[in-house]
Amino acid sequence: xxxxxxxxxxxxxxxxxxxxxxxxxxxxxxxxxxxxxxxxxxxxxxxxxxxxxxxxxxxxxxxxxxxxxxxxxxxxxxxxxxxxxxxxxxxxxxxxxxxxxxxxxxxxxxxxxxxxxxxxxxxxxxxxxxxxxxxxxxxxxxxxxxxxxxxxxxxxxxxxxxxxxxxxxxxxxxxxxxxxxxxxxxxxxxxxxxxxxxxxxxxxxxxxxxxxxxxxxxxxxxxxxxxxxxxxxxxxxxxxxxxxxxxxxxxxxxxxxxxxxxxxxxxxxxxxxxxxxxxxxxxxxxxxxxxxxxxxxxxxxxxxxxxxxxxxxxxxxxxxxxxxxxx
Numbered sequence: 001x002x003x004x005x006x007x008x009x010x011x012x013x014x015x016x017x018x019x020x021x022x023x024x025x026x027x028x029x030x031x032x033x034x035x036x037x038x039x040x041x042x043x044x045x046x047x048x049x050x051x052x053x054x055x056x057x058x059x060x061x062x063x064x065x066x067x068x069x070x071x072x073x074x075x076x077x078x079x080x081x082x083x084x085x086x087x088x089x090x091x092x093x094x095x096x097x098x099x100x101x102x103x104x105x106x107x108x109x110x111x112x113x114x115x116x117x118x119x120x121x122x123x124x125x126x127x128x129x130x131x132x133x134x135x136x137x138x139x140x141x142x143x144x145x146x147x148x149x150x151x152x153x154x155x156x157x158x159x160x161x162x163x164x165x166x167x168x169x170x171x172x173x174x175x176x177x178x179x180x181x182x183x184x185x186x187x188x189x190x191x192x193x194x195x196x197x198x199x200x201x202x203x204x205x206x207x208x209x210x211x212x213x214x215x216x217x218x219x220x221x222x223x224x225x226x227x228x229x230x231x232x233x234x235x236x237x238x239x240x241x242x243x244x245x246x247x248x249x250x251x252x253x254x255x256x257x258x259x260x261x262x263x264x265x266x267x268x269x270x271x272x273x274x275x276x277x278x279x280x281x282x283x284x285x286x287x288x289x290x291x292x293x294x295x296x297x298x299x300x301x302x303x304x305x306x307x308x309x310x311x312x313x314x315x316x317x318x319x320x321x322x323x324x325x326x327x
Contacts, residue, residue: 004188005173005174005189005192007185007232008183008184008235008237008259009182009183009184010182010261010263013184013235013263015264016264017267020236020264020270020274023239023274024131024273024277026243027240027243028278028279029278029279029280030136030278030280031137032280035137037280038126038152038156039160039280040136041247041249041279042248042280044204044246044248045163045248049163049164050162050163052164053162053163053164053165053305053306054305056164056304056327057304057326057327058301058327059327061295061327062326063295063324063325064288064322064323064324065251065288065292065325066288066320066322066323067121067287069115069119069320071083071084072222072223073224074119074217074223074255074286075119075224076228077224081118082115082116083115083119084114085114087112087113088109088110089110089112090109091109092107095107115320117154117313117316117317117319118318118320119320120320121284121285121286121287121288121320121322122284122285122286122318122320122321123157123308123321124257124272124276124284124318125154125316125317125319126152126280127143127144127151127154128317129272129277130277134277136152136277137151137152139151147315148314148315149315150315153314153315153317154312154313154317155310155312158309158310161206161249161282161307161309162305162306162307162309163204163205163206163306164202164204164303164305164306165205165206165303165305165306166201166207166208167208167210167296167302168189168190168193168207169210169293169297169302170189170209170210170211170212171212171215172297173192173193173196176212177219178211178212178213178215179211179212179216180232181228181230181231182232183211184233184234184235184259184263185232185238186235186241187235187240188237190207190238190242197302199302201246201247203245203246203248204246205248206248206249206306206308207242207249207250208287208292208306208325209253210253210290210293211232211233211252212253213231213253213254213255214226214253214290227255228260229261230260231260232259233252233254233257233258233260234252234257234259234271235258235259235271236270236271239274239279242279242281243274243281249281249284249308250281250283250284251283251285251287253287253290254285255285256285257283257284257285258272259271284308292325304325305326305327306323306324309321
């Protein structure tokens with residue numbers, strides 16, 4: 001690990017609640033794209049941005065950056081969110097039975113799945129996080145009821161999450177296999193990683209941040225090790241950096257996006273408050289970036305076309321997805 005770049009922790013760099021509030025207000029984008037806006041920083045992705053991102057495709061190499069949706073997912077037993085439950089409605093044994101009384105040789109299988117929308121690789125809608133009884137663009141929490149979100153729901157973003165993507169591989173930068181739970185990624189690390197890859201960011205970029213959390217959990221024997229009271233992730237300084245650079249989307253390979261324990265002793269999830277609530281920046285969690293990171297290290301190319309629209313569940317506050325990188 002380089003001496004200059006050391007992960008921040010809750011004890012090495014604590015923030016007061018007021019410091020976080022001041023940072024959030026500084027980067028608040030409420031009204032920036034109109035009083036009725038529900039797309040936040042995704043407004044920075046226009047047709048020209050998508051066209052230029054598509055021009056980054058050279059090899060035609062495709063990488064799926066999502067975890068499998070199955071019983072071995074990252075949710076631990078007894079958690080509020082369970083791993084996906086897959087059931088068969090019809091299977092091969094039903095062909096020719098009263099359930100499928102066909103006589104012309106035709107048969108079929110059918111299935112169903114039950115899962116919380118944020119149990120694996122997923123996006124946080126802007127209706128997912130509240131602060132002071134408000135969510136992005138000042139909409140009240142009362143807009144989210146038992147019927148779903150009337151404002152800031154995930155379906156409003158279904159055509160927007162396509163842009164230039166950049167991978168920031170923090171373990172490679174620091175010369176370690178992975179960050180340990182409780183170790184945080186800083187804005188300085190973003191700067192140094194981009195410098196080494198010869199890249200600069202542009203408004204509307206999508207930043208994929210690898211902490212090594214997935215690799216660490218697999219080394220521990222199960223993805224469920226990712227989920228707990230401690231995790232590597234983004235610090236408050238990383239959130240400031242993202243806002244300063246007009247990043248549209250940030251996705252991380254951990255379960256919380258931000259470092260845990262939080263850098264604020266009393267405020268929960270300060271980075272979510274800054275990015276999701278105030279900046280209107282789309283947040284992704286549980287991404288699997290290990291295969292992509294290995295390829296980037298091999299060919300030295302850390303920018304690419306990223307395609308990751310959410311599923312358009314009306315009124316939902318989150319969505320699973322299969323994020324795809326094309327190089």
